[in-house]
Amino acid sequence: MKIAVIGGGPSGSVAAALLAERGHSVFIFDQGRRPNTLAGESLVPGVIPILRKLDIEERVAAISVFKPGVSFYPGGGKEFAFSFTSLPRKNPQYAYNVPRPAFDNLLQSRALELGAIKVNIKAELHSSGDRLLLSPDTLKSVNAWQGVQPDLIVDASGRRRMSSKLLDIQSETGPRRDVAFFAHFQGFFPETPSGQVRINRLSNGWSWRIPLRDKMSVGVVMSQKDAAELGTSSAERLEEAIRRDPILRKESKDLQRVSEVRTYGNYQLIAHRGSGKNWAAVGDAFGFVDPMLSPGMMIAMDSALLLCKELERFPIQNALESYSQRVTHELRSWMDLISYFYNGRIFELHDAGKAFQNQYHYLPLEFMESFMSRNMAGMASGFTTSSPFSRGVLKNMDRWVLGESATDQKYAII
Ligand SMILES: Cc1cc2nc3c(=O)[nH]c(=O)nc-3n(C[C@H](O)[C@H](O)[C@H](O)COP(=O)(O)OP(=O)(O)OC[C@H]3O[C@@H](n4cnc5c(N)ncnc54)[C@H](O)[C@@H]3O)c2cc1C
Incomplete structure (x- = not known):
């Protein structure tokens, strides 16, 4: 099949890698512009089998921090420390904290090694009924296809959600409408055990601390209204939230911010369907649950894997339908689980x-x-x-x- 993958983030690269490996003609369209600081740094152990399948776990380990578990501080001086060693032995009992842009580059390189070809442009799409089509200019950028539209378009455009927007597909949304600010810092005290991710409740939201090599990724998540009370710029809001929280204040000294501050609208959203006649949406383009519990990268990569599996099992139309149902179930299950933490x-x-x-x-x-x-x-x-x-x-x-x-x-x- 001729397959166009729109977006070279984790979902797009994994889809491109696995589809190219199976002998399809795969082109990844990627804008190529990525900020130095990107959310999605803490992985869950469910990602490890996918890294192994791609044969890149060693390369990932070389740039990452080993993550043994997550500790929650929900207030009242309590600590709930989860260790992945309580997982059954058949599962990997660890994960990694990854430097996002470098991790993305690694996944993209693997897709290219396996035969996918990258086109450095912003892809434009049109729709015709329930079909997606590459615009004439975008199609022209792939000489090999000689003006013939691809058999399958994989929408991996992340929060741009190109398929949903073009085809006017509605979404189900979760209850939270938060905003997140985050950046990398030096000056936070080391965590115990080393690499442990720490989540603590703030007076008006929650914060994460994800240990990376030589620095700590720190983010705060709260309502827009509460954020506005902390200052006017993102940097003021993040730094003030850290100053006001007793745990974050106590566990840091001579704090130094070593990256820009990034702001994300942290919506909980699942498209009513993630496939159509000739397309499938993977990763955030299908749905984004919530940063709590860090499921985003796992869903991004797992949805790509699931798409490939369904395409192997069924004729394309049935594969796409079955795929959409399975990922919807996965997204809803995460949303449900996360509600117990909120x-x-x-x-x-x-x-x-x-x-x-x-x-x-x-x-x-x-x-x-x-x-x-x-x-x-x-x-x-x-x-x-x-x-x-x-x-x-x-x-x-x-x-x-x-x-x-x-x-x-x-x-x-x-
Ligand atoms: C505050 C916050 C914290 C988070 N923390 C975590 C975490 O700790 N752990 C975790 O697992 N997840 C986390 N996530 C979620 C995670 O970041 C995403 O789920 C993940 O990045 C999704 O990957 P993706 O490939 O679907 O999309 P993206 O990573 O967004 O990649 C999409 C790519 O497509 C490109 N693109 C879009 N349109 C086009 C086009 N027309 N042409 C060419 N290229 C295009 C974009 O430039 C982008 O590079 C967090 C999210 C938020 C908001």
Whole structure:
């Protein structure tokens, strides 16, 4: 098949790599302009099998920081430290924190090594019914296709969401309308264990700290209204949020910002469908859940992998339909899981479990705790996020232990 991939971010590069490897004629259209600082630095363990499939894990490890887990600080002096070692041994029990532009370059190089060809232009698309077409100028840039439209267009345009916008596809949205500011800093105290990502609740949102080589990526996420109260520029808002938070203030000294500050509208959005007659959307172009739990890069790369698998299994039309349904399910499952972190019920569940153990100390309840930890680790790592069993366990535990009624929301993020 002739395949045009629009966008050379992680989703586009993985799609291009895997499709080119299978012998298709693949062209990646990429604008080639990438800021030095890009969000999407903390990976989940579910990405590791994809890196191995692409045979680039060693190259990624060489530029990244080993990530053993994530610690949450939901308030009240509590710390909930998740280690990926609680995952079953058949799964990789770690992930990486990656320097984003360099990681993207690595994925792109791999796609080119496997036979994809890169065209350094901003691709233009048109629509005809439910079909996407390359504009005459964009098509002309691929001599090899001699003016013939591709059989498949992969929309990997990220938040530009070209397919949804051109075809007027509506989206389902989540409850949060936050804004995020982030930058790289020096002066934060080292984390324990080394490489651990730290998420802490702020008085009006939450923050991340992602250790990278020689610096810390620090981001704050909050409502637009709360952000406006912190200053006028993005830099003022980020630095003021850090100054105001007791944990961030206490765990840093002589802070020095070593990158520009980037601002992202952090919407939760899933397109009603991610494929059509001759196209499929991968990664953010299909949906973006939320930075909480860092699922974006995994979904970007996994959706690309899933597209290739479905194209191998079925004729193209059935493959595209099945693909769209599966990714919708994956995105919704992440959205669902993340809601337990925003409303704080995941931590209340943990507290309630501990209280139960203390009350019934004569019963062998430890196995329940390790079962629950494994279930959570599997879901938050991307391996079992969409599994009906894991989702059912979480939902039922929530109902049985905390009940249907509203809890005191002491860990909820506002
Ligand atoms: C605040 C914030 C924090 C985040 N943190 C994390 C995290 O810690 N971990 C994580 O896993 N995810 C995180 N994410 C999500 C992650 O950044 C994205 O999910 C991921 O970048 C999606 O990859 P993609 O390839 O789909 O899109 P992108 O990375 O956006 O790539 C799309 C590419 O397509 C190019 N393009 C677009 N249109 C055209 C065109 N017409 N022609 C040519 N090129 C085009 C763009 O220039 C861009 O390079 C975060 C997101 C936000 C907002």
